[in-house]
Amino acid sequence: MIQAKSAGFICSQCARQLPKVKRPGVIASSHVQFRHASRLGRRTTKGPPPQRLAAQQPLPTAEQAGPRAKQEYAGPPPRQPSYDWKDDTPADRPWATTFTNTVWIVSGTVFSLLLGLYGTQYYISATQPAPDTSNAPPINLTAVYDEYAPHFDQDVDRTEYWNGIMTLRSRLVKQARGHVLESAAGTGRNAEYYLSGRVKTLTVVDKSSGMLGVAEKKWPHDRGENEDWNGRIRFVVGDIEDASTRAHLSQQFDTVVQTLGLCSTDDPDALMRALTGLVKPGGKILLLEHGQSYFDGLNRMLDRSAREHAAKHGCWWNRDIGAIVEKSGMEIVEMKRTWRSAGTNWYVVLRKPQGEQKEASSSR
Ligand SMILES: C[S@@+](CC[C@H](N)C(=O)[O-])C[C@H]1O[C@@H](n2cnc3c(N)ncnc32)[C@H](O)[C@@H]1O
Helix, strand or coil: CEEEECCEEEECCCCCEECCCCCHHHHHHHHHHHHCHHHHCCCCCCCCCCCCCCCCCCCCCCCCCCHHHHHHCCCCCCCCCCCCHHHCCHHHCHHHHHHHHHHHHHHHHHHHHHHHHHHHHHHHHHHCCCCCCCCCCCCCHHHHHHHHHHHHHHHHHHHHHHCCHHHHHHHHHCCCCEEEEEECCCCCCCHHHCCHHHEEEEEEEECCHHHHHHHHHHCCHHHCCCHHHCCCEEEEECCCCCHHHHHHHCCCEEEEEEECCHHHCCCHHHHHHHHHHHEEEEEEEEEEEECCCCCHHHHHHHHHHHHHHHHHHCCCCCCCHHHHHHHCCCEEEEEEECHHHCCCEEEEEEECCCCCCCHHHHCC
């Protein structure tokens, strides 16, 4: 069935040339097995039952195929070793090893140095008492905010994104219902989170005209660009802690929203009392504030740099928000701190007990 050819073998059944191999008998017999199985008695799906072959022709040897075949068939070409990365030992690339080691040593050294510096600074800040600033002149926080207003949003955008404040704003402000007051509204960073369908009126107050000027542009109600808020929103420049500002507002609200306000006043207890007076009995105060952390070491760091930070950013970042809120006498519905901010972000929902009436007017 298989005939020898000078360069290989030819099957006499199908006239195929079979590849040159070391052991021609093996390839020839497997060719016969698979290609011409029916003739060997194996069942196929089509056609009549196969006839068994009487006897197979013995395969010709290289000698039988003739002196030319013997001479020309020199076997398969020698196998080229394929590239194997496992064979590629560092010894083959001494330059690469040196380079890798240098990178590791340099980056390790820089990292350790930075860590050491940071650790030392943290240790000093965390263990040293904060300087006594009780006799230092007061900082005019409103003036700081007036000056800060044009670049306030740009400055805080990234920090707020990373420490999760944006998400907390959205979760908090969506709860505002009915007649709503936003106290210490700043540049109106909460504007996009109000559900306008659930808010009857919105009063936006801040004592910095610079900050409120930026906020007004985020609710372009007076130019007919935001039909949603037309006639339902007002902006008031004034200090909520002042009785005259509260008299001007002349109402109590279903919801009072304040984000990052308790840090930005000289008297956070007075601000908290004012808010309590401005909410209706049964109404809610929604707060998002930042202040002391879970960690004493970090708190000492905040204490040490508090005055410098307030002079630059208008905000005292070392206040105990929990204590201020508890003093207000409001019912605490929810008070949470986030691990992502090491406990410095405070999310607080308060309800005014039903029995309390018209505190706003009595405290004026
Ligand atoms: C850090 S900014 C926060 C602004 C905004 N609520 C926010 O979440 O981005 C603090 C703002 O609170 C205002 N503020 C502080 N105490 C206030 C008070 N008693 N009455 C009105 N505004 C006040 C400041 O003028 C400033 O614009």
